[in-house]
Amino acid sequence: GPAPEDRGPADTWLESHKRTFGHFIDGKWSAVKGGAHFETCNPATGEVLASIAQGGDKAVGDAVRAARRAQPGWAALGGAGRARHLYALARLVQKHARILAVLETLDNGKPIRESRDIDVPLVARHFYHHAGWAQLIEDEFPAHRPLGVIGQIVPWNFPLLMLAWKIAPALAAGNTVVLKPAEYTPLTALRFAEICAEAGLPAGVVNIVTGDGRTGALLVENEAVDKIAFTGSTEVGRIIRQKTAGSGKKLSLELGGKSPFIVFDDADLDSAVEGVVDAIWFNQGQVCCAGSRLLIQEGVAARFTEKLKARMETLRVGDPLDKCTDIGAIVDARQLDGINEIVGRSVAQGARLWQPAAPCPSTGIFYPPTLLEDVTTSSIAAQEEIFGPVLAVMTFRTPEEAVALANNTRYGLAASVWSENINLALGVAPAIKAGSVWINSTNMFDAAVGFGGYRQSGFGREGGREGMAEYLRPEPIPSAPKAVRA
Numbered sequence: 272g273p274a275p276e277d278r279g280p281a282d283t284w285l286e287s288h289k290r291t292f293g294h295f296i297d298g299k300w301s302a303v304k305g306g307a308h309f310e311t312c313n314p315a316t317g318e319v320l321a322s323i324a325q326g327g328d329k330a331v332g333d334a335v336r337a338a339r340r341a342q343p344g345w346a347a348l349g350g351a352g353r354a355r356h357l358y359a360l361a362r363l364v365q366k367h368a369r370i371l372a373v374l375e376t377l378d379n380g381k382p383i384r385e386s387r388d389i390d391v392p393l394v395a396r397h398f399y400h401h402a403g404w405a406q407l408i409e410d411e412f413p414a415h416r417p418l419g420v421i422g423q424i425v426p427w428n429f430p431l432l433m434l435a436w437k438i439a440p441a442l443a444a445g446n447t448v449v450l451k452p453a454e455y456t457p458l459t460a461l462r463f464a465e466i467c468a469e470a471g472l473p474a475g476v477v478n479i480v481t482g483d484g485r486t487g488a489l490l491v492e493n494e495a496v497d498k499i500a501f502t503g504s505t506e507v508g509r510i511i512r513q514k515t516a517g518s519g520k521k522l523s524l525e526l527g528g529k530s531p532f533i534v535f536d537d538a539d540l541d542s543a544v545e546g547v548v549d550a551i552w553f554n555q556g557q558v559c560c561a562g563s564r565l566l567i568q569e570g571v572a573a574r575f576t577e578k579l580k581a582r583m584e585t586l587r588v589g590d591p592l593d594k595c596t597d598i599g600a601i602v603d604a605r606q607l608d609g610i611n612e613i614v615g616r617s618v619a620q621g622a623r624l625w626q627p628a629a630p631c632p633s634t635g636i637f638y639p640p641t642l643l644e645d646v647t648t649s650s651i652a653a654q655e656e657i658f659g660p661v662l663a664v665m666t667f668r669t670p671e672e673a674v675a676l677a678n679n680t681r682y683g684l685a686a687s688v689w690s691e692n693i694n695l696a697l698g699v700a701p702a703i704k705a706g707s708v709w710i711n712s713t714n715m716f717d718a719a720v721g722f723g724g725y726r727q728s729g730f731g732r733e734g735g736r737e738g739m740a741e742y743l744r745p746e747p748i749p750s751a752p753k754a755v756r757a
């Protein structure tokens with residue numbers, strides 16, 4: 272097969288920083304000497320990639336103050352002025368696409384095919400799209416104002432893409448930001464900070480503060496932050512909602528999921544098998560909207576699982592930099608422990624485990640594509656987000672039963688419906704309580720479409736007009752005082 276992706280340029284960049292990073296605050300790197308640090312590792316090999324600053328009170332405070340100082344000037348540029356900066360960011364993401372993809376793969380473990388062909392192109396698309404919103408904002412949102420300073424906390428599964436989802440609309444609307452990347456995957460956010468400088472973004476408009484959940488909590492608690500935008504676990508989302516209650520901060524939460532993938536008797540089974548591969552094995556299943564529950568209509572259940580198992584035997588688990596790899600590394604050993612624990616409890620509850628014959632690499636953090644069959648509706652496998660390459664399989668008889676099963680979790684992020692009968696699919700789709708429902712497809716994202724959840728999957732939308740509205744506040748239109756008649 273093709274040679275593995277060349278990691279040389281990524282290593283050269285890391286070495287240029289002596290593999291030690293401060294925060295990016297007010298357009299400059301903070302000093303790296305003395306402060307608390309932690310290591311970020313390559314989960315496929317265990318190698319330490321870099322030493323990362325653990326942000327405390329001072330870093331978070333400095334970053335929020337820098338963002339506050341920069342905000343009036345940024346807003347005063349007007350939509351057309353901000354659009355020029357967003358276009359510059361989009362173009363530079365494209366210019367540096369290779370190094371961003373390699374850094375993402377090194378830090379996260381995702382296959383290079385995904386970071387190169389999916390993550391980074393969607394990042395550029397997000398900045399281009401929101402440059403368009405900036406251009407139009409005065410016309411499309413008359414009598415609206417930016418919120419001010421936005422605190423943004425992102426997870427490790429799509430580090431740069433979640434950064435783009437957060438930063439692009441915030442900037443288009445005239446806000447400034449302090450973003451905290453996840454502790455497992457800070458590298459692309461730090462490389463993006465340099466892109467901001469290269470694009471000539473005014474100092475303080477984008478600030479990156481690294482650290483773990485304690486750093487995130489400091490951002491949430493900071494009184495000068497006007498909105499928190501969070502993507503991550505439902506547990507942390509609950510804590511953030513409690514902490515911001517009564518603070519006046521605006522909040523959007525994008526949390527977990529247990530999304531159904533529904534296959535009707537009359538579905539194109541071969542296409543649906545490829546859909547399943549994309550739904551649950553994309554990014555090792557570490558996807559908030561992963562199709563992690565396969566609901567198959569009884570008549571085709573045996574035939575479909577047979578086809579699916581045959582396809583699973585062909586999936587290649589291994590070196591994420593290898594262009595032929597389908598399934599890369601799990602982000603961190605703690606995440607792998609979590610997968611093992613839930614799978615173990617599921618099997619103890621009676622689920623039947625099936626995995627393909629090929630072994631995983633013996634070093635690094637890997638987990639094979641996995642089916643849990645004979646899963647009952649209230650069991651752990653059917654209810655808990657596993658956030659790994661593990662698919663729970665259930666069957667149903669009627670469309671009504673499929674809808675009931677689909678809605679039978681505490682989540683509601685996404686769903687996928689497969690049938691060659693478009694009337695059936697269009698009848699079932701709106702009955703599913705989920706933010707996105709795909710028909711005969713899955714994982715279709717676009718910067719122009721609002722993405723977000725129902726129920727414990729969170730609230731607020733990212734992308735498109737709805738996503739822009741999350742970063743604006745309506746303002747009363749000043750009107751001339753009316754003459755008072757005597």
Ligand code: TXE
Pocket residue numbers: 424425426427428451452453454482483484485486487488491502503504505507508510511525526527528558559560606609656657658
């Ligand atoms: O997420 P956390 P973790 C789910 C998934 C996964 C589980 C645990 O099921 O197995 O969460 O992952 C920051 N105040 N998802 O522990 O902790 C943290 O530093 C403020 C689903 O990694 O939620 C990171 O930047 N911030 C999900 C971010 O929150 C805090 C993506 C997410 O980390 C904080 C990730 C606090 N108290 C995990 N504690 C999705 N919906 O896509 C942590 N953070």
